[in-house]
Amino acid sequence: MRAKIIIGTSLFLLFSAAVSFAGWERPQARWTQLYRWDDRRDHNQLYINRLAVICDYLDAAEKSLFKITPYFEARRNIIDDIWVREELGVEIGKDIFPWFYLGEAVQKVWAKEDYHDYRDYKRNDCTESETRILFSHSLLPDRYFKLIGFALNEYTYEFDRGAGTRNEVAIGLTLPIGRFVETTVNWRHIDRIHYYDSDALEGSVTLIF
Numbered sequence: 001m002r003a004k005i006i007i008g009t010s011l012f013l014l015f016s017a018a019v020s021f022a023g024w025e026r027p028q029a030r031w032t033q034l035y036r037w038d039d040r041r042d043h044n045q046l047y048i049n050r051l052a053v054i055c056d057y058l059d060a061a062e063k064s065l066f067k068i069t070p071y072f073e074a075r076r077n078i079i080d081d082i083w084v085r086e087e088l089g090v091e092i093g094k095d096i097f098p099w100f101y102l103g104e105a106v107q108k109v110w111a112k113e114d115y116h117d118y119r120d121y122k123r124n125d126c127t128e129s130e131t132r133i134l135f136s137h138s139l140l141p142d143r144y145f146k147l148i149g150f151a152l153n154e155y156t157y158e159f160d161r162g163a164g165t166r167n168e169v170a171i172g173l174t175l176p177i178g179r180f181v182e183t184t185v186n187w188r189h190i191d192r193i194h195y196y197d198s199d200a201l202e203g204s205v206t207l208i209f
Contacts, residue, residue: 025056034204085111101134126160148174167191182206
């Protein structure tokens, strides 16, 4: 696990250094600490640690054309005290409208997840794609206090299996605190295709650099 974190962090730093000299907008690093409480599976409470670097490519008028986001994510089952999933990937996306984002990611996954709803975990290392659709709207666009509502859909396809494995829908609120901190609370429905579904409440804090 430590080696994966070191490799992922090194890739982030190298990528950020490269794009900073390529005429792109200065990369934005986002470090998220998230807690997921699953209301259908008492033993499936997760702590999620995610590091992402958003690299925005601008046109001549300095408007965003597309974003490239390398990321590393690690999930720990708090009850069973094991790392159940690590992801290392990159996402390419675009703000189609100010309120609509579409992204496509490819990620390498090291997983030990309870897909069959048993307490014995099956190891599964694979490569996935993830399609992300995000709708957002500013509910309180005050200068000093902002509140953003959002709806999110994430569809995951596993190349090794040749099939979709998850479809997740989330609805929530984001509260920025100054320029460098962002908090989020949301409800998420997780459809593990051909296995069990679950609903979860999530809360996170993101540091922005």
